Amino acid sequence: MKNDPHVSEGVRLQKVLSQAGIASRRAAEDMILAGRVSVDGVVVRKLGTRIDPEKQTLHVDGERVLTDSVKRTVLAFNKPVGVVSTMSDPEGRPCLSDYLSEYPERLYHVGRLDIDTSGLLLLTNDGELANRLTHPSYQVAKTYVARVHGEVKPGIRRKALRGVDLEDGHIQVDAFSVKDTYGEITTVEITVHEGRNRLVRRLMDELGFPVRELVRIQFGPVRLDRLQPGVLRRVKGDALSSLYNEVDL
Missing domain, CATH: 3.30.70.580 (Pseudouridine synthase I, catalytic domain, N-terminal subdomain)
Structure with missing residues (x-):
């Protein structure tokens, strides 16, 4: 089978690792022999293994290796x-x-x-x-910075972390912190793992602090x-x- 990591076609595994910048070919061979490399979820210890880097997934120590031959953008x-x-x-x-x-x-x-x-x-x-x-x-976390009117007191943070009921269901906040207050404006940072429509805005409305300005600063890593x-x-x-x-x- 073409997707079998032990087929004779394809590129030698240590060469793929070297071209991906993981290690020199000699060091890559040591990694393979040590059982640190897996192809399509199967640990490979055979140095003659050839793979198709465009179709097979490669991990070292459990971390995904992305090869140049896979034209992902x-x-x-x-x-x-x-x-x-x-x-x-x-x-x-x-x-x-x-x-x-x-x-x-x-x-x-x-x-x-x-x-x-x-x-x-x-x-x-x-x-x-x-x-x-x-x-x-997959619950991928997303972090936002919101600017709102008024002073956001500690009780609001505790309420957000306990969770808030919205019209389309409960929302659990992963993190909520006040960054600063300047005059009538407070800046808060909020992390959620859901992607419902206008979620952060509706959350802050429910907490009594309508959003004036909202910026997403992080998506996953x-x-x-x-x-x-x-x-x-x-x-x-x-x-x-x-x-x-x-x-x-």
Whole structure:
């Protein structure tokens, strides 16, 4: 079978590891012999093993290895306010495709941000990754910074962490902290693992603090950092591997 890690076709496993920057070929051989390498979930100890890096999954010490031959694209985008999280818009509003002229591959947006929310949005050509990142069973955490009117006292944090009942069900907050208060405006940081529509805004409404401004700063292991509004960057290296590991790919 072509997907059998012990077939004679394909590329030698130690060469794949070396080309992926994991280790030299000699060190990769030692890793294989030590049982640290698995292909499609099966530990491989045979040095002559050949694999198809475009179709088979490779892990070292339980961490996913992404090879250059697998042409996956994952982009981090700082979505500005006023841009809709779709590839086209019948009303002619700015949308995601307006920013993707340099990327000819078909890209999926991973979830959405409402038109009034800015910040981190992921896009990828890997449909399975997109599906898993948004599927409730994987509980991928998303972190937001919200600016609200008034002073958010400690009791509000305790209430949020206990959970709040919304019209479409209970919402459990993973983390809630007050970052600062300046005049009439308080900045809070909120982490949730759900992706329901306008969830953070509805949560803060229920707590009595309607959101004035909302920014998503993190999706799983990927952070917005200093990415400017309207700008894209490739997710790669450890961040990309961590993203795949987050959803068991």
